[in-house]
Amino acid sequence: MKIVAISASQIPSTVANSIQAMKAVHALAQLGHDVTLLVPSHEARNSEWEQLAQLYGLKTRFSLEYIAAPSRRLFFLTAVRRARAFKPDLLYVWPVQSAVLGLLHGFPVIMEVHDLPAGRIGPFWYRYFRDMRGKKRISVITQALHKALDEQFGRFLSPKDVVLAPNGVELERFADLPDPQTARRALGLVEAPTVACTGHLYAGRGVELFLKLAKRMEDVQFLWAGGKAEDVEKWRETAKDLPNAHFAGFVPNQQLTLYQAAADVLLMPYGNSIAISSGMGNSAKISSPMKMFEYLATGRAILSSDLPVFREVLNTNNAVFCPPDDSNFWQGALRGLLDNPSRRAALGIQARKDAEQYTWTARAARLLDGFLK
Numbered sequence: 001m002k003i004v005a006i007s008a009s010q011i012p013s014t015v016a017n018s019i020q021a022m023k024a025v026h027a028l029a030q031l032g033h034d035v036t037l038l039v040p041s042h043e044a045r046n047s048e049w050e051q052l053a054q055l056y057g058l059k060t061r062f063s064l065e066y067i068a069a070p071s072r073r074l075f076f077l078t079a080v081r082r083a084r085a086f087k088p089d090l091l092y093v094w095p096v097q098s099a100v101l102g103l104l105h106g107f108p109v110i111m112e113v114h115d116l117p118a119g120r121i122g123p124f125w126y127r128y129f130r131d132m133r134g135k136k137r138i139s140v141i142t143q144a145l146h147k148a149l150d151e152q153f154g155r156f157l158s159p160k161d162v163v164l165a166p167n168g169v170e171l172e173r174f175a176d177l178p179d180p181q182t183a184r185r186a187l188g189l190v191e192a193p194t195v196a197c198t199g200h201l202y203a204g205r206g207v208e209l210f211l212k213l214a215k216r217m218e219d220v221q222f223l224w225a226g227g228k229a230e231d232v233e234k235w236r237e238t239a240k241d242l243p244n245a246h247f248a249g250f251v252p253n254q255q256l257t258l259y260q261a262a263a264d265v266l267l268m269p270y271g272n273s274i275a276i277s278s279g280m281g282n283s284a285k286i287s288s289p290m291k292m293f294e295y296l297a298t299g300r301a302i303l304s305s306d307l308p309v310f311r312e313v314l315n316t317n318n319a320v321f322c323p324p325d326d327s328n329f330w331q332g333a334l335r336g337l338l339d340n341p342s343r344r345a346a347l348g349i350q351a352r353k354d355a356e357q358y359t360w361t362a363r364a365a366r367l368l369d370g371f372l373k
Helices: 016-030 049-056 072-086 096-104 121-131 143-153 180-187 207-216 229-238 253-261 290-298 308-312 327-338 341-355 360-368
Strands: 002-006 034-040 063-067 090-093 109-113 136-140 162-164 194-198 221-225 245-249 265-268 301-305 320-322
Touching: 002 016, 002 072, 016 034, 016 049, 016 090, 016 290, 016 360, 034 072, 049 253, 063 072, 072 096, 090 096, 096 109, 096 121, 121 143, 136 143, 143 162, 143 308, 180 253, 194 253, 194 290, 207 221, 207 229, 207 245, 207 327, 221 253, 229 245, 253 290, 265 290, 265 327, 290 301, 290 341, 301 327, 301 341, 320 327, 327 341
Parallel strands: 002 034, 002 090, 034 063, 090 109, 109 136, 136 162, 194 221, 194 265, 221 245, 265 301, 301 320
Antiparallel strands: none
């Protein structure tokens, strides 16, 4: 099948929406489809496949094309116009504007939805998309998001046109991981009980709680891998008097699994309000963090904030839950896991088993299943 994908994400980038788009398109290519991804042109653009493959952890090649447009609004139109030249069987898009324009041009459209539309213009486009004729399907990353869409718009689409598609993981990246002690030696880390968190350092990701626990638990090493350079510098300065708190900064894709493997316990210390990459909005009720699926695949015990949306994937057999921001509860739960190797092992075994249902390729196949029949 010939597929043209359209994303407004900056490529290359280390922000979540960029990584998610590249992983989703890569999965389509892995299924054997002829895929071209159209993205906005920008000063840091890079179409060198080897470098993109290294940054995003890609194996199967697909085409990437940068679209020059004088404004963000015109990108959506320009991208669809460019897509027409490929005569695709399917448009696979993230921007709702491109979904609408694609339907107007008669293309079958699958649209990924990761958040609720904001402001006055966003809901307008979603209503327009909802009411249009044509072959269309949406994917939602959580049941909570599907429910929120229906609450905002009435029934947004017929249930047959909505596919639940949480984010995914590439299990092959997590095959044959070393044990925590071996991973720590490979990274040159202190040999001690270690907990880790990966990802950006935006508000609501639990960095304050992470440091509070580090201050109280001096015998435990706390490792955070990821984040923009300016955020990493800020938190390193904040933690300068905590010798057991470490901010590794950005870690290349191929090395990130080793950092996760170095942990005895992996943390998801999200707050009740979680900023998205733009710094705007709150995704705490509808989010599907990619790290959650990586943590499952790592096969380590997971200690997570007890947000209802996380329980769509996590459960008491593969994770331990804590009330967000309750540092006393977190400290007790973490100490309990560190003192109980058999409990950690049982959680990790179940986590790895549960990860098998969340591969990117299985997700892509589910989104395409029966759509063009």
